[in-house]
Amino acid sequence: MKKVILVHLIFFIILESFGQKMNGESCSFYKKTSLKNAKSQARFTYPGDQNIDVTFHRIKLNINHNTRFLSGSVETSFKALTNINTCSFDLNNSMKVDSVIASNKKLTFSQISNKVNISLDKSLKIGDSQNLEIFYRGTPRSSAFGSFSISTHGNAKSPVVWTLSEPYGAPDWWPCKDDPADKIDSTEVWITLPASFVSVSNGLQKGTIAHADGTKTYQWKNAHPIAHYLISIACSNYQLYQSSFSYNGKKMPVDHYIYPESLSTAVKNQLDQTTDILKFFSDLFGEYPFMDEKYGHAMCNFGGGMEHQTVSSMGGFSEDLIAHELAHQWFGDKITCKTWSDIFVNEAFASYAEALFQEHKYGKDAYFENINDHVTRAKKITEPIYISNPLNENLIFDYGLTYGKGAVVLHMLRGVMGDSLFFQSLKNYQNSEFAHKAATIDDFKKIAEKTSSQDLKYFFDEWIYGISYPRYTFDYTQTQSDRLKINISQQKLNTNPTFFKMPIEFKIILESGKEMMQTFFQNEITQSFEILNLKEKVKNVIFDPNNFIMKDLINMGGITANEFNTENLQIFPNPSTEFIEIKHNLKNLKSIEILTLNGQKIKEISPSSTKLDIKFLTSGTYFLKLIGENESKTLAFIKN
Numbered sequence: 001m002k003k004v005i006l007v008h009l010i011f012f013i014i015l016e017s018f019g020q021k022m023n024g025e026s027c028s029f030y031k032k033t034s035l036k037n038a039k040s041q042a043r044f045t046y047p048g049d050q051n052i053d054v055t056f057h058r059i060k061l062n063i064n065h066n067t068r069f070l071s072g073s074v075e076t077s078f079k080a081l082t083n084i085n086t087c088s089f090d091l092n093n094s095m096k097v098d099s100v101i102a103s104n105k106k107l108t109f110s111q112i113s114n115k116v117n118i119s120l121d122k123s124l125k126i127g128d129s130q131n132l133e134i135f136y137r138g139t140p141r142s143s144a145f146g147s148f149s150i151s152t153h154g155n156a157k158s159p160v161v162w163t164l165s166e167p168y169g170a171p172d173w174w175p176c177k178d179d180p181a182d183k184i185d186s187t188e189v190w191i192t193l194p195a196s197f198v199s200v201s202n203g204l205q206k207g208t209i210a211h212a213d214g215t216k217t218y219q220w221k222n223a224h225p226i227a228h229y230l231i232s233i234a235c236s237n238y239q240l241y242q243s244s245f246s247y248n249g250k251k252m253p254v255d256h257y258i259y260p261e262s263l264s265t266a267v268k269n270q271l272d273q274t275t276d277i278l279k280f281f282s283d284l285f286g287e288y289p290f291m292d293e294k295y296g297h298a299m300c301n302f303g304g305g306m307e308h309q310t311v312s313s314m315g316g317f318s319e320d321l322i323a324h325e326l327a328h329q330w331f332g333d334k335i336t337c338k339t340w341s342d343i344f345v346n347e348a349f350a351s352y353a354e355a356l357f358q359e360h361k362y363g364k365d366a367y368f369e370n371i372n373d374h375v376t377r378a379k380k381i382t383e384p385i386y387i388s389n390p391l392n393e394n395l396i397f398d399y400g401l402t403y404g405k406g407a408v409v410l411h412m413l414r415g416v417m418g419d420s421l422f423f424q425s426l427k428n429y430q431n432s433e434f435a436h437k438a439a440t441i442d443d444f445k446k447i448a449e450k451t452s453s454q455d456l457k458y459f460f461d462e463w464i465y466g467i468s469y470p471r472y473t474f475d476y477t478q479t480q481s482d483r484l485k486i487n488i489s490q491q492k493l494n495t496n497p498t499f500f501k502m503p504i505e506f507k508i509i510l511e512s513g514k515e516m517m518q519t520f521f522q523n524e525i526t527q528s529f530e531i532l533n534l535k536e537k538v539k540n541v542i543f544d545p546n547n548f549i550m551k552d553l554i555n556m557g558g559i560t561a562n563e564f565n566t567e568n569l570q571i572f573p574n575p576s577t578e579f580i581e582i583k584h585n586l587k588n589l590k591s592i593e594i595l596t597l598n599g600q601k602i603k604e605i606s607p608s609s610t611k612l613d614i615k616f617l618t619s620g621t622y623f624l625k626l627i628g629e630n631e632s633k634t635l636a637f638i639k640n
Helices: 002-018 024-038 265-271 273-285 319-327 344-362 364-378 399-417 419-430 441-452 457-463
Strands: 052-064 069-080 084-090 095-102 108-112 115-124 129-138 148-153 158-163 186-194 198-200 204-210 215-222 234-236 239-247 250-258 295-299 312-314 471-480 483-490 502-510 515-522 526-531 538-543 552-560 569-572 579-584 591-595 601-605 611-613 620-627 632-639
Touching: 069 084, 095 108, 095 115, 115 129, 198 215, 234 295, 239 265, 239 273, 250 265, 250 273, 265 273, 265 319, 273 295, 273 319, 273 344, 273 419, 295 319, 312 319, 319 344, 344 364, 344 399, 344 441, 364 399, 399 419, 399 441, 399 457, 399 502, 419 441, 441 457, 471 538, 471 632, 483 502, 483 515, 483 538, 483 620, 515 526, 526 632, 569 620, 569 632, 579 620
Parallel strands: 052 186, 250 295, 295 312, 471 552
Antiparallel strands: 052 069, 069 129, 084 115, 095 129, 108 115, 148 158, 158 234, 186 215, 198 234, 204 215, 239 250, 471 483, 483 526, 502 515, 502 538, 569 579, 579 611, 591 601, 591 620, 620 632
């Protein structure tokens, strides 16, 4: 209990520091803090038994919140995926199995290495079904983010029991197939606690049973496919704050289970935003996936939130956090990551949905404020978005990586595809063969490619499986009155990729004030592009005006044909392959230097030189610096 108390104490300190900013960041921050302080050791037995397909669970829990003791049973139906006479389920060794029953017969089993290995009473062929029930008991451990937790809230120290199984915590409190790819067709959860508790789980409440000993059983039924880690309970002396949501002629309850001392006017105002966000996301992604059941929240003692299907567990409430967890009902719950390496299809979309709702409600400035915050963090990331080590839970839920850079990648993909095709791809993904199933990042890529008729392999290779980001240098020259030349170069990286292939937008501002947009696809580290048939002089060229690319940019400015001869420093030809010539009017020139983009001196040349050999340079952009008696001049040139 000391570890749990420590985690909650840290949570309240963290919550105070976050103030009102509770969103995906607070969720990620809490998860990593919980892992650090609980010193979690994930059970690396994932994935579960790959010879069976689980179709149903009925989980019955009898909980003593004073002693933390749990006794229960899990009835499971499954189909054989190959010919088998044994099966196994994942359950932490702290929970002891008493018996396994099938067709009123006790089955032989062993419990070792966090597995329950069961010998079936008959052999099963491919496609055969089996139903069995595992009876077990013990004191569940609370690993990772608090897989099974008991605490108190308020001045009255009212007890609260909750679960948060993501990613590897479900076997801490019930025997399951520990694999997010095998979604269970339907579930029931029955929770027995003292009658003072209101017990909440997934789906719809089907009934309650009062017992003579003063306990009460809440029965919940979920009729939609669900990943095992999204099955949850939340139990306390909740007060129900209820509204409803109507869409496409359908109506469902929106139920908020709140600590009585927390149900203030301010919290009610926050909760009232849920229906507005439901409407916006339903318009954007497709109808809320569980309209025949419910949506809502259940308060628990942790920071941020957790997207349990149809009822998100919440440590507090803000507009961003409500939007984040609600977006997960589409991205994470309706379609679930197939492996924890593919967490992008869960968290990146929920994180980006926060920005989309801000754009919808407050405009583009709010949207870009959100994206720019993510960019700042994402630039520091040195890991690919496709999680390289899914055994590292801190890596899976790293905010700068999974949430931050993930959201930036979706922002960039929106720029590559354009708004219409991008948002259509999100709807198509939700209505694809992956609906109510599990998907990989590549599965989403295929939907985006099919929707846009674009080959997006380069984009996903760079931004999902690669690391870093591009460092661009560009300049432009109006070589003739009707012709503009744009030169682009990237700094060569020592990572994969070494440079980024990307479509790049340019805004061309003409002398009259008229503007035109032009997009070029850079697929070489150094490249030049021309715009022909200009009607007037170019005033300015803006690189990536809509900030669709995460980048560093060095803008060398532009030189027009009419201004060329008045410059104090001229380099031509530029770009060049072998030689460049220089002209200047600096007095008492002392030295000429060739520098890298980072300002490092590569070579110093005689000040009397007017033609420079650059064959020794690798392709890229460089600075030429001329140092005179009272001034110096620097200009970029490109070596092809």
